[in-house]
Amino acid sequence: MKYLFYFICLAFSGLQQLQAATDWHTQSNYQEVVSTHVHLELNVDFKQKQLEGYIQHQLKYLDKSAKKLSLDTRALDIHKVELLINDKWQSGEFLLAKEDSVRGSQLNISLKPNTEQVRVYYNSRPEASGLQWLTPQQTAGKKHPFMFSQSQAIHARSWMPIQDTPGMRVTYSAQIKTDKTLRPVMSANNSPERRPDGVYKFTMPQAIPPYLIAIAAGDIYHQAMSKQTAIYSEKAYLESAAEEFSDTQAMIEATEKLFGPYRWNQYDLLILPPSFPFGGMENPRLSFITPTVIAGDKSLVSLIAHELAHSWSGNLVTNATWRDLWLNEGFTSYVENRIMEEVFGKKRAVMEQVLAIQDLKEEMKELPRKDQIMHVELGGRDPDDAFSGVPYVKGQLFLMFLEEKFGREKFDAFVKKYFNDHAFQSIDTKTFVNYLYKFLIDPNPGKVTIKDTNAWIYQRGLPETIPTPTSDAFEKVDTHIKKWLDKKVTLKQIPTGDWTIHEWLYFINNLPENISLDKMKLLDKAYNLTESTNNEVAHAWLLLSIKRGYMAVMPRLEKYLIGIGRRKLIVPLYKELVKTEDNYTFAKRVYKKARPGYHPLAQGTVDDLFKKE
Ligand code: BES
Ligand code: ZN
Numbered sequence: 001m002k003y004l005f006y007f008i009c010l011a012f013s014g015l016q017q018l019q020a021a022t023d024w025h026t027q028s029n030y031q032e033v034v035s036t037h038v039h040l041e042l043n044v045d046f047k048q049k050q051l052e053g054y055i056q057h058q059l060k061y062l063d064k065s066a067k068k069l070s071l072d073t074r075a076l077d078i079h080k081v082e083l084l085i086n087d088k089w090q091s092g093e094f095l096l097a098k099e100d101s102v103r104g105s106q107l108n109i110s111l112k113p114n115t116e117q118v119r120v121y122y123n124s125r126p127e128a129s130g131l132q133w134l135t136p137q138q139t140a141g142k143k144h145p146f147m148f149s150q151s152q153a154i155h156a157r158s159w160m161p162i163q164d165t166p167g168m169r170v171t172y173s174a175q176i177k178t179d180k181t182l183r184p185v186m187s188a189n190n191s192p193e194r195r196p197d198g199v200y201k202f203t204m205p206q207a208i209p210p211y212l213i214a215i216a217a218g219d220i221y222h223q224a225m226s227k228q229t230a231i232y233s234e235k236a237y238l239e240s241a242a243e244e245f246s247d248t249q250a251m252i253e254a255t256e257k258l259f260g261p262y263r264w265n266q267y268d269l270l271i272l273p274p275s276f277p278f279g280g281m282e283n284p285r286l287s288f289i290t291p292t293v294i295a296g297d298k299s300l301v302s303l304i305a306h307e308l309a310h311s312w313s314g315n316l317v318t319n320a321t322w323r324d325l326w327l328n329e330g331f332t333s334y335v336e337n338r339i340m341e342e343v344f345g346k347k348r349a350v351m352e353q354v355l356a357i358q359d360l361k362e363e364m365k366e367l368p369r370k371d372q373i374m375h376v377e378l379g380g381r382d383p384d385d386a387f388s389g390v391p392y393v394k395g396q397l398f399l400m401f402l403e404e405k406f407g408r409e410k411f412d413a414f415v416k417k418y419f420n421d422h423a424f425q426s427i428d429t430k431t432f433v434n435y436l437y438k439f440l441i442d443p444n445p446g447k448v449t450i451k452d453t454n455a456w457i458y459q460r461g462l463p464e465t466i467p468t469p470t471s472d473a474f475e476k477v478d479t480h481i482k483k484w485l486d487k488k489v490t491l492k493q494i495p496t497g498d499w500t501i502h503e504w505l506y507f508i509n510n511l512p513e514n515i516s517l518d519k520m521k522l523l524d525k526a527y528n529l530t531e532s533t534n535n536e537v538a539h540a541w542l543l544l545s546i547k548r549g550y551m552a553v554m555p556r557l558e559k560y561l562i563g564i565g566r567r568k569l570i571v572p573l574y575k576e577l578v579k580t581e582d583n584y585t586f587a588k589r590v591y592k593k594a595r596p597g598y599h600p601l602a603q604g605t606v607d608d609l610f611k612k613e
Contacts, residue, residue: 083119179198228266
């Protein structure tokens with residue numbers, strides 16, 4: 001019986017591996033005619049909340065008989081199309097297909113013989129899913145508007161007609177015009193000088209997948225941190241961010257030592273307003289970062305290590321489809337933790353591993369079985385709806401497992417070679433697995449089996465071979481919690497003076513699930529947790545408080561939900577609130593105030609919570 005089960009599993013995973021990796025999420029014909037370079041000429045129009053202008057595609061014919069170019073679009077107004085044939089522009093024909101609810105509308109452009117380039121004149125709409133337009137009120141400075149793009153996974157198409165798949169790559173150039181008082185920046189070479197005419201030019205000479213083309217504009221200033229790193233942000237965050245992230249250069253050097261050269265020259269950070277829906281986004285040369293990690297004590301800088309790590313995993317070696325996201329985020333989480341170990345030491349790196357594993361286990365309890373698989377099935381689904389910690393932490397754990405089995409020396413050499421051999425390529429899970437066997441598993445026989453790798457990649461849950469890091473610091477915290485619950489010590493007697501944010505997070509997350517209200521009050525009185533200025537600690541405490549019905553936090557919770565738009569921090573709180581009638585009413589009232597300040601992506605996620613009554 002047991003063997004029959006394995007046989008079925010193996011057969012099933014084998015079948016999955018046989019399918020060619022086509023990207024379900026694009027309706028473009030990138031496997032026939034592919035654009036190799038795009039040029040954008042756009043006006044950032046804050047009044048209309050739109051980008052307006054043209055995109056120009058340089059074409060390469062993979063199929064010489066191709067008669068059309070198909071691009072992805074979503075909610076774009078297409079004005080006209082021009083074709084460059086024998087160095088002359090002439091007008092072209094196009095047809096916008098009926099909208100697919102997940103993928104958007106396919107834009108079909110008829111190609112004439114010898115069409116070298118295609119130009120599409122268009123504008124985005126105010127509701128573009130990949131852009132957020134902020135009023136001055138929603139910024140830190142309150143005087144100027146701000147806008148930014150967030151294109152991963154399939155939102156680039158909402159602000160430019162493009163072959164929107166991570167399976168292809170383009171170089172790009174751009175000319176961006178905006179209000180003279182503002183400055184645009186892009187995931188390209190940014191020059192620190194402001195231009196009095198409001199016209200800025202950008203080039204990205206390295207080929208990147210379209211989801212990494214990024215733009216922002218606002219009252220943005222520049223402050224260098226080191227030769228290779230700088231902060232771009234509104235004035236309000238400039239100094240504090242430069243201070244908080246001053247180890248970025250050391251992080252680059254640590255990663256280079258471990259896994260090979262940083263290939264993108266400059267590495268800058270753009271600090272966005274608090275409504276940015278993510279912690280960070282690895283836009284090349286210019287990661288986009290939430291201000292909620294400027295904690296004052298560098299306690300949350302693993303986020304920078306994470307976005308930087310994407311300069312190797314994700315940006316250099318890219319997932320060919322969104323099913324293969326784990327190759328991107330799993331490797332990045334692994335590299336992130338190795339950077340943290342190099343720069344901040346083993347103790348902190350292990351604490352971060354343990355916290356991540358605990359979070360994953362918690363999340364997995366509520367995750368549909370199919371979404372517990374790293375090589376997740378996404379056909380017909382919006383990748384945003386399948387977003388979870390699985391590709392991140394299960395992916396990281398898989399790599400930790402391999403490291404454990406083969407030893408650091410061999411594993412590091414393998415990872416370095418993997419990045420180098422696939423630099424500027426997009427690969428799928430099957431290609432990775434073949435490479436893994438060829439260069440790591442087969443040359444070192446007897447350590448890892450097919451059953452092991454299949455369990456990690458193609459099966460749900462957490463495999464038996466899961467690594468179990470332990471943190472001495474957290475074991476001490478466990479002992480203190482137990483002593484307090486057994487009434488052997490008071491809270492005052494617990495030596496919390498030298499605790500880091502990680503210990504506080506572990507402490508809160510490991511209090512008993514059914515802790516009494518009296519104890520919640522005592523904790524709050526002793527440690528003032530409700531007023532914690534660390535956004536992660538506040539999040540953990542607010543979540544526990546909602547679960548335990550500790551109502552004293554409600555005013556702080558309201559402020560928190562209105563002040564922050566980062567999905568990871570707000571969504572779990574709303575999820576918990578909608579479970580009871582009273583809290584539901586509270587959540588609905590607060591959301592009404594908070595919603596206008598949230599990004600369309602965050603709005604979508606929270607809207608759904610109120611629909612599922
Ligand atoms: N690339 C991701 C953000 C992302 C993933 C956007 C998938 C859209 C689809 C980014 O690198 C990321 O993982 N951010 C995390 C940070 C973290 C795990 C340290 C976040 O925003 O919380
Ligand atoms: Zn990431």
